[in-house]
Amino acid sequence: MGRRAQAAAATLAQLTTPQKNVALVRMADALVAHIPELLAANxxxxxxxxxxxxxxxxRLRLTKxxxxxxxxxxxxxxxxxDPTAVIDRGWTTAAGLTIxxxxVPLGVVAMIFEARPNVTVDAAGLTVKSGNAVILRGGKEALHSNQxxxxxxxxxxxxxxxPVDAVQLIADxxxxxxxxxxxxxDYVDxxxxxxxxxxxxAVVKEATVPVIETGAGNCHIYVDAAADLAMAEAIVVNAKVQRPSVCNAAEKLIIHSAVAPTxxxxLAAALTAHGVALRGDARARAIVPTMAPATAADWDTEYNDLIMAVKVVDSLDEAIAHINAHNTKHSEAIVTNALAAAQTFQRRIDAACVYVNASTRFTDGVEFGFGAEIGISTQKLHARGPMGLTALTTTKYLIDGNGQVRE
Known part of the structure; x- marks a missing residue:
C-alpha cells in the first residue's frame, strides 16, 4: 500500500487543478448515487x-x-x-539568483481515526485537491461504513x-x-x-512517521463581569448542547463572581433544560446547590457528552490562568463587552482558536471557509487549528541562475 500510494502521489503532483476538480466532483456524485448501499453498510x-x-x-451514524x-x-x-498552484514569494539575490x-504536496498522508466515517471522505477530498495520496485506517466500529x-x-x-490508489483504506x-x-x-510523509x-x-508515542497531533477539545467559555448576559446564555447553550459529542463543544463554564450570584x-436552568448535568466547584454549588461537586479530574476531562463543569472566579487573570492550566490548546471563548478584556484574553490564552462573543462550535474547516477539514491541529509546528488544503502542503525553493558559482 505504501508503494502504491507513493506512486499515486507522484502522478497526482503533476496533475492540473481542473483534472483534480473533475475527480472530486465524480467522487461527490458517486456518494449521492450510492446512498442506499452506504446506509446499509452503516x-x-x-x-x-x-x-x-x-x-x-x-459520530458513527450515517444518514441520507x-x-x-x-x-x-x-x-x-x-x-x-489549489494551494499547489501558488508561488508564496520570489526575489533576486545579490548573486543574481532568482528564487x-x-x-507542493506533502506526498503520502496517513490517517488513523476512530468511529467517524465522514473522515474517510473529508480526508480523500482534501488530499486529492492538495495533490497527496492518502492511506486510511479507521476504527473497527466503522469498518463496514469505511469500506x-x-x-x-x-x-x-x-x-x-x-490514480485509484490515491485513496486506500486498510480494511483489516x-x-x-x-x-x-x-x-x-519509507513511504508515509x-x-x-x-x-x-x-x-x-498512543499514536504520538508509538509512531516513527512524523505526526501532526489533532485535538481533544477541553474547551472553556468564560463569562466576564462585563458580559451581555443574554448573549452569554445563547453562546454557552449552543456551545454545549448543539452537538456535544464533538471536539469543539464547550466542556467548562468559567463565570466571574460579579455576575455569578444572580x-x-x-444559566444553570437553561443548561439543565437541555439535559446538561452540571458539576460545580464550591462557589458554584453555593449558588446552585443542585450541581454535583466537581472533582480535580473534571477540570481536565473532555466529556463529549451533556456534562459541564462550572467554576466561579474573581478576575480575568484567574480565568486565564485556570484555562491555560487545563485546556487542550483547542478552542476557548470569552463573552464580554469590555474591549480590553477581550484583547487580553485573545493575547494570553494559549490555544489554536480564541473567540470573543461567539460559540466554540465554529472551530471547523467548513465554517472557516477551508472546505472539509482533515483535522484540528492543537500543536504549534507546521499547522495549527482547522487543517484545510494549505496545511497539507509544504514548500520548495526553485532557483534559477546563469552560471553563478559561490566564491
Missing part, C-alpha cells in the same frame, strides 16, 4: 455498536443528509483555490486522471496493521491521528 456497524455510548454512535453533506463538502473543495518559493465509502470513492476515480481491523502504518517511514485523547497520545441560576 446499519451493520450501528447494529454492532449497541453497547457503545451515545457520543460514539452519533450526512452523506449529501459529505458530497457537498467535496464539491466545495473542488471550488477552492521562488512554491507550494463502502472507500470503494465508492475509488470506483469514482477509475475514469479520471487521479487487526491492530498490527495500524502499528505497521505508524512505522512506514506524515501521519494524522483523529479521535479521542487516548488514540492521539446570573448563574438562570
Amino acid at each position: 446499519d451493520l456497524d450501528l447494529a454492532a455498536a449497541t453497547d457503545l455510548p451515545a457520543k460514539f454512535t452519533d 443528509q450526512r452523506v449529501q453533506d459529505m458530497a457537498a463538502g467535496l464539491r466545495q473543495v473542488a471550488g477552492l483555490a 521562488r518559493q512554491q507550494r 463502502a465509502l472507500a470503494q465508492v470513492l475509488r470506483s469514482a476515480l477509475a475514469d479520471t486522471a487521479v 481491523p487487526d491492530r498490527r496493521f495500524a502499528t505497521a502504518l505508524m512505522h512506514l517511514t 506524515v501521519l494524522i491521528p483523529r479521535g479521542g485523547a487516548g488514540l492521539i497520545q 446570573y448563574l441560576p438562570q
